[in-house]
Amino acid sequence: MNLRSIDLNLLVVLDALLDEAHVSRAAERLGLSQPAASSALERCRHLFRDPLLKRGRGSMSLTPKAQALRAPVKRLLADVVAVVDPPKIALADLRQRVRIVTSDLPAAIIAAPLHRVLAETAPGLEVVIEPWTGASAALEALETGSADLALSVFPEPDEMFRRETLLHETYVVMMRRDHPAAKNFDLDNWLAYPHVLVSGRGQTRGALDEALAAHGRSRRVAIVVPSFLIVPSLLEGSELIVMLPSRCVPKDSATRFAVFEPPIPVEGFPLHLAWHARRDGDVGVQHVAGIIRASLSAKL
Template sequence: MNLRSIDLNLLVVLDALLDEAHVSRAAARLNLSQPATSSALDRCRHLFGDPLLERGKGGMRLTPKAEALREPLKNLLVGIAAVVDAPEEPLSEIRQTVRITTADHPGIVIAGPLHHALARSAPGIDLVIQPWHGAPAALDSLARGASDIAVSVFPSIDEAALHCETLLEEQYVVAMRQDHPAALAGFSLDRWLDFPHILVSGRGDTRSGFDDQLSALGKSRRVGIVVPSFLMVPPLLEDSDLIAMMPAHTLPPDAAGRFHIVPPPIPVPGFPLHLAWHRRRDRDRAVQHVANRLRAVFAGPGAPYA
């Protein structure tokens, strides 16, 4: 193949088309007209000898050849950008969307503070908080370039391809209404188990690892309600005898004044919260700036968000 005959701009358009699987959305992302984007797709099909995008049920879908091209194409474009090494753009002038995949728990913590931090330091960076479909799917999304950053718990990763660091070590607390009978009578494991619990599960599970801990002690609990989001927990606690064990950072900022909050009466292991991105984003200023703001969000009370 004669490399001089290849228009590198065509590869940029192809990258957007493979991400969006939609000509109009790719055109809007690149600020191109739809006819120009369609023409670029036709040229890409000729270049690779493959349809790349085909009509399927519910819209366009990538061919196997297109799926195989996604990661090498992204790596190639990042490599070209590194070779060209354009002058560093001031943060205030960057216009870019950064996509973050995260579960409910970190999402509650980061959305507001991160938006306010970026409004001051890099107002042209827009955020997309993507839905959570599990850790393997999040890491695959980073590899495919469908996400830029992931925040959650990642027990194992491919360190050659992905950067992963610990943002914080999360701990569990027990929360109930201020005048809850279990709080007034002296909180203990048995008093805790006398009342129905709230369990947060995105999959609708009625058990968690904590139930296995209780079973080892010859005890069990009643799960009175299962909800899919930590945002649903505070209203349920305020006017009921329900009790919730939840990660400390999922409590609302005014929780200390609204609820009785205590450590679990038996040791309950916490967990690390990780920040990850694909190494092709190591030199992406927008992604790295968002990562720095995320570190500040989790640095503790009074952290400098800007």
């Protein structure tokens, strides 16, 4: 293919068309007329030998080829911008939205420091913390550009992603301070009472169940909740017991709860910060990433 025959502006229009799945909205976003956007769509269809957008009942949808093009087109345009016009804007002048995908525990740690530091250094940066729906969904969001940073546990990513280990978390067992199992806490007492399991996706088994199975034991999960923030109120006034990350223990736990190390080894987990490689040079995203690093290191 002769690259000189390809109009780079066509890819800019294609990016908007794939995001909006609507010709008029894409035209409005780019400041084009609707006929100009329609003409660009036809040229894209010819270039990629695919309809790209198909009309359905009252709306348009992306073809499989169009879905596959979303991430590569965004990556290509970001690379072009980084080469042709590297960012020179000062932090205080940034006007940008940064989307972070994470679960409730990291969000509770980073939210206040993010707001405080950004108010002082980059008041034009808007942070949106979005709910966690799994590592695969988070990486897909980073790839498509619907998220900028993700904070959780990730497998070793491929070369298009960056993954940085911020800390290593361990588990503790917590129950109300006067719980019967607290007097002589051991494995049998631990398993004699009902447990709370925290799962943002409604899973009924966790790391503890795998560790118990290796010892030929099991527990009874009485309730599954989506957030660690719900746990303290559940434990008070009940015989429920929970195993949770050590950083989820309330600051006033000494007066309210009994906290122990698990009576069998339960492997902890790393907390990773991840982003797409095309965000390496994004000043706003990397500034937010730096605040997150500092926030979590202060909690070590």
